[in-house]
Amino acid sequence: MTRRSEDVGRIETGVRNLDEILMGGIPKGSVLVIAGPPGGGKTILAQQICFHSASAEQRVLYFSTLSEPTAKTLRYLEKFNFFDPAKLDAGGVQFLDLGEMLRSQGLETTAAYIMERVKEVRPAIVVIDSFRVFDDLAKSAAESRAFSYQLSVNLMAWEVTTFLLGEYSKQDVTTNPLFSIVDGLILITQSERSGEQQRFIQVIKLRGTAHSRDEHSFVINDAGADVFAPRVTLQREDRGPSTRRCKTDVSKLDDLLGDGIPLGSSLLIAGVAGTGKTVLLLEFLYRGALKGEKGIMFSFEETKERLLASAAGLGWDLKREIARGMIEIIFIAQPNIMIEQHLLMMREKVESMNVARVAIDSISVFMHKLKDPQIAREKVFQLASIIQNSQAVGFFATDIPYGSQLLSRFGVEETVVDGVVLLTSTEEGVDRQRYIEIYKLRNTAHLKGRHNMIVGAGGITIFPRYSVDEDLGKPTARKTRRVSSGVPGLDTLLGGGLIDQSLTLVSGSAGIGKTTLALQFIAEGARHNEPGLYVALEEGPTTLQKTAEDLGVSIRQAADSGLVEIMYLTGEHLRASHFLTLLDDKIAAQKTRRLVLDSVSHLSWDGGVPAELRQLLYAMAVRFKARGVTSMLTLEAETMYAGDTVTERGYSPIADNILLLRYARDGGELASTICVVKTRGSAHDRGTHRFSISKGGVQIVEPVTSVKLTKATVKKPAPARRRA
Amino acid sequence: MHDGHKHRAFVAAWLDQAATKHASAEDVLRLFESGFTALWTRTEQTLGEVTLMAIVDRVFHISAEQYPLLCDLRMEGRKLHFDTLRARAATIERMQLVNSILFVMVEFLAVLGKLTADILTPALQAELMKQTPGQGGAELAKDAKS
Numbered sequence: 001m002t003r004r005s006e007d008v009g010r011i012e013t014g015v016r017n018l019d020e021i022l023m024g025g026i027p028k029g030s031v032l033v034i035a036g037p038p039g040g041g042k043t044i045l046a047q048q049i050c051f052h053s054a055s056a057e058q059r060v061l062y063f064s065t066l067s068e069p070t071a072k073t074l075r076y077l078e079k080f081n082f083f084d085p086a087k088l089d090a091g092g093v094q095f096l097d098l099g100e101m102l103r104s105q106g107l108e109t110t111a112a113y114i115m116e117r118v119k120e121v122r123p124a125i126v127v128i129d130s131f132r133v134f135d136d137l138a139k140s141a142a143e144s145r146a147f148s149y150q151l152s153v154n155l156m157a158w159e160v161t162t163f164l165l166g167e168y169s170k171q172d173v174t175t176n177p178l179f180s181i182v183d184g185l186i187l188i189t190q191s192e193r194s195g196e197q198q199r200f201i202q203v204i205k206l207r208g209t210a211h212s213r214d215e216h217s218f219v220i221n222d223a224g225a226d227v228f229a230p231r232v233t234l235q236r237e238d239r240g241p242s243t244r245r246c247k248t249d250v251s252k253l254d255d256l257l258g259d260g261i262p263l264g265s266s267l268l269i270a271g272v273a274g275t276g277k278t279v280l281l282l283e284f285l286y287r288g289a290l291k292g293e294k295g296i297m298f299s300f301e302e303t304k305e306r307l308l309a310s311a312a313g314l315g316w317d318l319k320r321e322i323a324r325g326m327i328e329i330i331f332i333a334q335p336n337i338m339i340e341q342h343l344l345m346m347r348e349k350v351e352s353m354n355v356a357r358v359a360i361d362s363i364s365v366f367m368h369k370l371k372d373p374q375i376a377r378e379k380v381f382q383l384a385s386i387i388q389n390s391q392a393v394g395f396f397a398t399d400i401p402y403g404s405q406l407l408s409r410f411g412v413e414e415t416v417v418d419g420v421v422l423l424t425s426t427e428e429g430v431d432r433q434r435y436i437e438i439y440k441l442r443n444t445a446h447l448k449g450r451h452n453m454i455v456g457a458g459g460i461t462i463f464p465r466y467s468v469d470e471d472l473g474k475p476t477a478r479k480t481r482r483v484s485s486g487v488p489g490l491d492t493l494l495g496g497g498l499i500d501q502s503l504t505l506v507s508g509s510a511g512i513g514k515t516t517l518a519l520q521f522i523a524e525g526a527r528h529n530e531p532g533l534y535v536a537l538e539e540g541p542t543t544l545q546k547t548a549e550d551l552g553v554s555i556r557q558a559a560d561s562g563l564v565e566i567m568y569l570t571g572e573h574l575r576a577s578h579f580l581t582l583l584d585d586k587i588a589a590q591k592t593r594r595l596v597l598d599s600v601s602h603l604s605w606d607g608g609v610p611a612e613l614r615q616l617l618y619a620m621a622v623r624f625k626a627r628g629v630t631s632m633l634t635l636e637a638e639t640m641y642a643g644d645t646v647t648e649r650g651y652s653p654i655a656d657n658i659l660l661l662r663y664a665r666d667g668g669e670l671a672s673t674i675c676v677v678k679t680r681g682s683a684h685d686r687g688t689h690r691f692s693i694s695k696g697g698v699q700i701v702e703p704v705t706s707v708k709l710t711k712a713t714v715k716k717p718a719p720a721r722r723r724a
Numbered sequence: 725m726h727d728g729h730k731h732r733a734f735v736a737a738w739l740d741q742a743a744t745k746h747a748s749a750e751d752v753l754r755l756f757e758s759g760f761t762a763l764w765t766r767t768e769q770t771l772g773e774v775t776l777m778a779i780v781d782r783v784f785h786i787s788a789e790q791y792p793l794l795c796d797l798r799m800e801g802r803k804l805h806f807d808t809l810r811a812r813a814a815t816i817e818r819m820q821l822v823n824s825i826l827f828v829m830v831e832f833l834a835v836l837g838k839l840t841a842d843i844l845t846p847a848l849q850a851e852l853m854k855q856t857p858g859q860g861g862a863e864l865a866k867d868a869k870s
Contacts, residue, residue, distance in 0.1 A: 029839070119782075119785050149774070150774065150778075153774055153775050153778045154778045154781070156775075156778070156839065157775070157778035157779045157781065157782045157835070157839070158782055159838065159839065
């Protein structure tokens with residue numbers, strides 16, 4: 001059977017996508033009816049097929065009956081691209097008018113005339129336009145049937161592919177015997193769909209083929225009938241998950257995306273208005289272009305000019321990338337959107353440009369005329385298929401209604417795509433903060449949770465809350481090397497100094513000397529040529545350097561040489577996620593060996609929750625160790641005097657070492673005391689010691705033996721002793 | 725329009741088997757009549773008279789174009805008529821007679837084969853091979869081959 005099927009030749013229609021609907025064209029020798037209402041496009045469709053196929057060797061006889069005068073037919077033909085005057089008459093297509101013969105001599109004579117012409121010309125294709133007139137002129141249904149049958153058989157015997165055009169409706173299909181005689185029926189209809197009048201073509205039957213049975217929309221344009229059949233033509237190719245990945249190069253988005261986005265993936269960029277979707281899409285294309293990956297943006301909201309202006313405002317030379325062919329922006333105004341037509345246009349563009357990145361802004365506008373979520377789902381699937389088949393990466397923006405819990409406009413799009421990137425914004429204090437979240441990404445271990453994002457000069461900056469760097473989480477070998485704290489007497493209490501790469505929490509009452517101690521720690525490192533980073537959240541560099549100089553703890557020279565850097569972070573940088581990213585970048589750049597954060601208390605930003613701060617401190621501790629940094633974090637105690645809590649905020653488990661700096665009453669004066677509460681992996685002195693601050697900074701004076709503690713639960717001061 | 729080579733070889737073989745070099749023109753015409761009628765009868769069972777008439781109309785039209793002797797070929801009442809050929813059979817060259825008959829038979833089989841995707845071809849060939857008037861026809865076949 002297969003061999004025989006192959007033997008039946010096909011005629012290419014020359015109508016875009018129609019051969020795909022027919023699964024290979026029209027079988028030669030078939031008799032087909034093209035049925036539809038007046039003005040539906042039957043004649044244009046038939047003429048398009050004729051001119052596509054016609055040649056001096058493959059001739060066409062086009063019979064007009066009593067519908068449209070041949071003169072008019074010819075006049076209107078001229079405007080179509082498929083029309084070729086060289087193909088008229090001897091060139092292939094002969095137009096013959098049967099009107100007068102039908103009127104004066106009836107059916108039989110006309111049918112005989114048709115066959116005479118067929119025998120004479122030996123055409124490959126015959127068109128009778130319209131065939132309905134034979135029905136009308138027949139004296140009875142029986143005569144009509146017999147006539148149709150005879151003519152069909154005669155044409156079949158000559159292996160002529162025949163198109164009988166007629167103003168038949170869908171109801172006629174079940175009642176008119178013509179439709180059981182012919183081999184094929186192509187039905188053309190017009191109806192309102194998704195808010196607009198559309199033409200549809202449907203192959204009801206075509207013997208010997210496994211044709212599509214769906215309705216497919218089409219338009220009449222300069223090309224003739226232009227059929228859109230994404231359901232047939234946008235088939236997803238059978239590919240396994242790609243092993244190749246896309247790195248976006250957008251800020252730290254790649255940190256969130258794990259190994260990267262598998263090629264062929266489509267990601268929904270979801271968010272309410274104003275969350276940065278368009279900027280993200282633009283930057284995705286721009287960063288790609290900078291590293292040689294072509295991109296295309298289909299914009300249904302912003303014009304190309306407005307997008308270029310936005311890009312320029314962010315400091316991107318998008319015009320240059322467009323000029324050198326790396327990026328193309330196609331704007332289609334909302335009222336002009338035709339979903340199926342533009343789906344195919346997008347496919348052609350993506351394939352012809354061989355792009356690596358595709359941005360659609362937005363699919364919610366692109367599909368705004370759709371009412372049925374299932375249709376929306378199908379369209380998104382077809383879009384995703386374009387991306388997968390071309391092995392590009394697609395970013396599809398979608399608007400989420402305000403106050404909705406949905407991830408997309410229709411609530412189904414996220415089930416089709418490979419990933420969802422959720423963009424949100426929330427009011428925090430007097431600010432509105434933007435967040436980005438990788439909600440879903442197939443086949444990729446991505447970073448969970450929301451991460452702060454800002455849009456400013458240069459584009460998007462993302463501040464991951466913590467790293468996906470696997471190496472950071474791995475336990476490191478226990479360090480034994482000691483580094484000096486720079487505080488006379490303190491190293492002894494610590495059992496010989498601070499263990500290299502440890503994290504020390506200095507908890508102290510207000511004004512007791514935490515900053516001084518921290519400056520000494522940095523200065524000591526500088527003396528040993530260790531790059532130091534002093535992160536100041538409270539005082540600026542000038543004040544700090546002045547303080548240090550007043551105390552005789554000079555860091556100016558080291559600061560001038562770049563060995564020590566004071567990084568003063570104002571309130572706007574005090575978000576947990578920003579903070580971690582800024583520190584990480586600085587440590588990497590400076591190759592920091594010693595770091596002070598002064599103080600953790602200032603990280604308690606508006607809206608920040610203790611749990612989030614603890615998570616940040618934990619992430620910092622892990623990161624500092626992984627980067628080989630010995631760190632010291634100051635923390636302002638809420639009480640002046642020693643109590644039964646260490647940090648009052650539950651931060652103790654994060655620190656390797658904890659120094660408690662508290663006031664104590666000594667007669668009528670306040671005495672400054674220090675106690676090493678904890679040193680992980682080391683013996684230490686657990687006694688409380690008085691310390692003084694004078695030229696040179698903090699120095700340990702003597703163990704406390706008779707100090708009254710105003711809030712102490714300690715009944716008796718413990719004698720200084722060493723713990724094994 | 726069609727590939728008639730395989731059918732030509734078959735019909736030539738049939739003529740080779742069914743006719744002799746001493747067969748008269750009348751014998752050849754009888755063989756033609758019986759062969760064509762056999763094909764018609766077998767085909768009519770499957771395709772019906774209307775379709776078969778349309779096909780035969782095409783075959784006769786094309787044959788007459790090629791061989792004017794066949795200008796009045798027609799089927800009436802399931803009987804093949806070829807008055808002009810019959811009238812001139814005794815006077816025309818034997819090769820022309822044989823070739824004209826061969827052409828009609830080949831065209832008929834070829835068009836039927838094309839329209840039915842050769843589904844009927846084996847049955848038609850078997851039917852044709854049964855048509856053997858008896859007199860040896862090797863010479864006739866040679867004429868046809870030449």
